[in-house]
Amino acid sequence: MxxxxxxxxxVSQPPCVLESFERAVGRQPGALAVSDPEHQLTYHELAAWIARIIGLLREASVGPGDTVAVTGPRSAAIVAAAWAVVGAGATYLPLDSNFPRKRLGYMLAESGAKVLLHTGPDPELPAPRRVSIPAWTEVERMAGAGLTFVPCTPDTPVYVIYTSGSTGNPKGVTLPHSCIDNMAHWQRHHSVRQDLRTAQFAPLNFDIWFQETLSTLGGGGSLVIMPEELRQDPIELLDWLARERIERLFLPCVALHMLATAATAFDSLANLALREINTAGEQLVCTPAIKEFFQRLPECALNNHYGQSESHTVSVHTLAGESSSWPALSPIGxxxxxxxxxxxxxxxxxxxxxxxxxxxxxxxxxxxxxxxxxxxxxxxxxxxxxxxxxxxxxxxxxxxxxxxxxxxxxTDDEVKIRGYRVNPLEIEACLGRQPGVVEAVCVPVSMGAGSRQLRAAVTVAATAEFDAATALAALREELPWYSVPPSITVLPALPRTPSGKADRAAVARLLAPGNRSAVAADAGK
Known part of the structure; x- marks a missing residue:
């Protein structure tokens, strides 16, 4: 029921993101808008680049109702192209150039993309028309026309983004201005300041990319594009955050955990300028490393966002007070x-x-x-x-x-053990508090004859001594008997989904009875 x-x-009556950007350009044309390793662009310069790309789209007869795909490495050029597509009244389709060509071809065909904008060499993807995004040096030499956006309505599509589909093909979902304008307006006013210096971390085809980009540039902030090689190097990422004086960061939960763990190697975090970190993607578990990280950054807020590709951000919970008192499992607010x-x-x-x-x-x-x-x-x-x-x-x-x-x-993963409803996230949070544990996953495993049993897997820090029997004893002190798995398996690494989350289905296969690859690591029976 x-x-x-x-x-x-x-009630929410947000302005169009295009109007917010135009106001920012008019208010502070000489302020830094976006930077990458090759560019340091003011709002006036970014607007000129956007206007030039809009002109190219109009030459290609692109307008409201059309879809325009954009591909290339994360850069200032991609930021300009995205604003240009939306400003021309078209629907923006981001394509990750690292995806298989067959998958990209499917997205282009199903979306009916009229034009493919790209940086660098021609990607030779099956689009009706491929157009190279002009380099800034080319735009800089030209006396371009002023920036003019097509007026938007709440139902006008902003972008179409593809997520995994159960049929093997990705499914495209279309987000309109009513959703995106609302999200961007809320984000600007929820942050400690509208003009924060913000890292652009998210991949091009993730919905958080729009949150980073639209809320920052609509509020007069500076968008700093993170070098791609830092994604898997949290130590170097911390150094970069300090050098660039980044104030706002959007991270998936797994990346926040990696960053907080890496920070334990630093004697001081005083050189960081962080004022807020926003995290999303899966259940936020406030591990000891995360609590310590924010204890050392008392001026930095942690916001737990909840949403999905079909709605973007739905709810938020700000973790307040002493981080040592934060719950292991953050509410979604x-x-x-x-x-x-x-x-x-x-x-x-x-x-x-x-x-x-x-x-x-x-x-x-x-x-x-x-x-x-x-x-x-x-x-x-x-x-x-x-x-x-x-x-x-x-x-x-x-x-x-x-x-x-x-x-x-x-709902499709609801776990009941012997008639009792069990929350695997609660078990994972308890495991995450045990000495040496880096990550933990708890999944139900079929034991045959219709019965299921809880199984747990952890990864352990290289220098740590992990004792499964001690960890199980700790779980028995905190959890009801039916929530305690019979054993804990130590894995060298957790399998991952393409978005970086722990692949629970793969973990369940590894821990299934008879899987010899997991038996050798099993402990605590």
Whole structure:
């Protein structure tokens, strides 16, 4: 039964992101807008580059209703191209050049992209027309036209982004201005300042790229593009953050954990200018390393964002007070302005736990060319107290405790052991507090005859001495008996999904009975 929770972010009337950028250009034309290893561009210069690309798109007869793909390494040129596509009234399609050509070709064909903008050599992908993004040096020499954007409406698409699909092909989801304008406006006003110097960390085809880029440049901040080689080197990343005086950072949870762990090697973090870190992507576990990191950065806030590709940011929880007192599992907090939270309470009489449904401003327009999937995930609901009749089924199981949302897992991964509901995230948080543990994953494993058993896997710091029996004893002191796995397996590394999350299905296969690759590392029986 779908019920209203009373969780409503309030009325939202955000300006169009294009208008916000135009105001920033007019207010501070000489301020630094974007930098990468090759460019240091002011707002006036970035606007000139955008205007030049818009001119090329108009020469290619691109306008409202068209889709334009953009590919190339993360750079100032890509930032200019993205603003140009949206400013021309078209829908922006980011393509990660590291993806297989067959996958990119599928995205281009299904989206109906009219033009492919690219940096560097011609990628020779199957687009009706390929156009090279002009270099800044070329734009700089020309007396270009002024910046003129096509007016937007709430339903005008901003971008289409592809996520993994169950059929083997990725599925495209289209986000309109009503969602993106709302997110960017909220982000500017939720941050400690609108003009923060912000790192551009997210890959081109991740929705967080838009949060970094649109909220920063719409608020008069400076967007600093992180060199790609730092993504897997948290020590060098910390040095870069200090040198560049980065104030705001958007990180997936796994990257935050890596950064906090790396920071333990530094005697002092006083050279960091960080004022806020925003994290998302999976359950935020406040490990001892993360708590210590923020204890050493008392002026830096930690915000836990919740959302999905189909809605972008839905809710936020700011961890306040002494980090040592933070909960192991961070809540996902309260909804953004314009967002209403509904619950599908599958179990009769339990009105505080259920599948989370999102209504209001965050909703996307739906999946491209998939009417059956749209009917399953974007459902009609009885008119809510705030006038919403359409909601998105997230597939996420949540609870409402004292008016605050808590993430419990996926509805299709709900775990019951001997009739008891078990939260693997709670077990992982307990394991993460054990000496030497770097990461922990707990998954249900089929034991045959319809029964399931909890299995846990951890990775351990190279210099640490990990004792599985001691860790299991600690779990027995904190958790009910049915939440304690019978053993813990130490793995050299956790398998990962393309987005960097722990691949739970792969872990479950590794820990399945009879898998000899895991037996040798098994401990604690």
């Amino acid at each position: 779908i019920i209203e929770t009373g969780l409503w972010g309030g 309260l909804p953004l302005p314009g967002c209403e939270i509904l619950l599908d309470t599958a179990e009769p009489g339990d009105s505080q736990i259920g599948e989370l449904l999102v209504a209001g401003s965050p909703l996307s327009l739906g999946y491209l060319g998939q009417p059956e999937l749209n009917a399953q995930r974007y459902v009609q609901v009885a008119r809510t107290a705030h006038g919403h009749t359409r909601a998105f089924r997230t597939g996420d199981l949540v609870s409402v405790e004292n008016g605050v949302l808590h993430f419990l897992g996926r």
